[in-house]
Amino acid sequence: KAKDAGRKACRYYDPAMNVATSERLQLSNGLRNALSRGELELHYQVQLSLDSDEVIGAEALLRWNHPQWGTVSPARFIPVAEESGLIVSIGAWILREACRQAAEWRARGVVIPVVAVNISALQLQDPALVSTVAEALAAAGLPPEALELELTESGLIQDNAQVQATVEGLKELGVSLAIDDFGTGYSCLAYLSRLHVDLLKIDQSFVRDLKRTADGSAIVAAIIQIARSLGLRTLAEGVEDRETAEALRQLGCNHAQGYLFGRPMPARSLTAQMAERRVSGAA
Numbered sequence: 207k208a209k210d211a212g213r214k215a216c217r218y219y220d221p222a223m224n225v226a227t228s229e230r231l232q233l234s235n236g237l238r239n240a241l242s243r244g245e246l247e248l249h250y251q252v253q254l255s256l257d258s259d260e261v262i263g264a265e266a267l268l269r270w271n272h273p274q275w276g277t278v279s280p281a282r283f284i285p286v287a288e289e290s291g292l293i294v295s296i297g298a299w300i301l302r303e304a305c306r307q308a309a310e311w312r313a314r315g316v317v318i319p320v321v322a323v324n325i326s327a328l329q330l331q332d333p334a335l336v337s338t339v340a341e342a343l344a345a346a347g348l349p350p351e352a353l354e355l356e357l358t359e360s361g362l363i364q365d366n367a368q369v370q371a372t373v374e375g376l377k378e379l380g381v382s383l384a385i386d387d388f389g390t391g392y393s394c395l396a397y398l399s400r401l402h403v404d405l406l407k408i409d410q411s412f413v414r415d416l417k418r419t420a421d422g423s424a425i426v427a428a429i430i431q432i433a434r435s436l437g438l439r440t441l442a443e444g445v446e447d448r449e450t451a452e453a454l455r456q457l458g459c460n461h462a463q464g465y466l467f468g469r470p471m472p473a474r475s476l477t478a479q480m481a482e483r484r485v486s487g488a489a
């Protein structure tokens with residue numbers, strides 16, 4: 207809906223809108239060559255079990271290092287990549303690269319059992335997504351249980367047969383499925399029982415409210431309750447302090463991710479941290 211409003215506003219030649227439009231154009235032109243110029247890179251952020259403190263996985267997060275603009279935030283360029291359709295080819299590269307990295311960690315004995323990859327709504331509408339994922343797994347020699355795909359509510363609520371078939375196809379491959387930013391989209395929960403997802407990622411806005419307000423804590427508790435009754439696991443995003451982690455653990459949240467445990471970082475930095483972790487854990 208916001209997009210429609212944006213398009214309408216363009217007709218009135220609002221100067222602010224022109225800037226935004228030309229910026230989008232610049233970004234999409236830059237993005238077109240970003241892959242071939244080697245400007246795209248994946249960073250990884252660890253995910254932990256709140257019970258055992260063990261690393262259960264890492265989320266791959268895309269970074270764009272532009273030679274003039276520096277690091278461009280995904281919040282700015284992912285929407286442009288979606289609008290221009292570039293997310294489909296970039297997304298295929300992300301899947302191959304994340305699977306390759308996951309396989310490398312396995313081969314080197316680095317214990318990061320699962321790598322999670324974000325899938326945009328547009329990719330979910332692409333009939334070729336299932337084969338793209340299958341090829342990425344095969345090329346890396348990665349077992350499907352080592353890959354998790356993070357889907358968005360907005361991608362799933364489009365109650366269309368194509369999306370339904372794609373999600374079923376992904377499930378048949380044996381990868382696990384998570385709902386990212388759970389609770390921030392339209393709260394039509396029907397898709398949760400219709401589609402076989404494994405994990406709800408509780409959005410960081412709720413996690414932030416958890417310690418601020420009683421309502422915040424009630425919402426997080428309710429999400430965990432929904433997940434439990436449907437047999438799904440929960441992961442809290444954006445956990446920045448110990449009290450929040452403890453509160454989440456007491457509410458029965460399974461996993462967590464956030465600056466408290468580690469920022470997103472290049473694969474080699476995470477590899478080094480994992481080695482340190484092993485040494486200090488053994489000591």
Ligand code: C2E
Binds near residue numbers: 267284466470
């Ligand atoms: P997301 O998938 O919900 O990713 C979580 C975002 O929260 C990341 O921002 C991460 O850096 C940030 N974050 C993690 N822990 C904390 C914390 O403790 N505090 C705070 N304040 N933030 C935290 P990032 O990397 O800027 O990515 C933003 C969004 O861009 C992602 O949200 C995702 O929707 C999209 N995105 C990123 N990489 C990809 C990708 O490879 N493909 C697609 N389709 N989308 C991506």
Ligand code: MG
Binds near residue numbers: 265
């Ligand atoms: Mg995500």
Ligand code: MG
Binds near residue numbers: 386407409
């Ligand atoms: Mg998220």
Ligand code: MG
Binds near residue numbers: 387
């Ligand atoms: Mg988010």
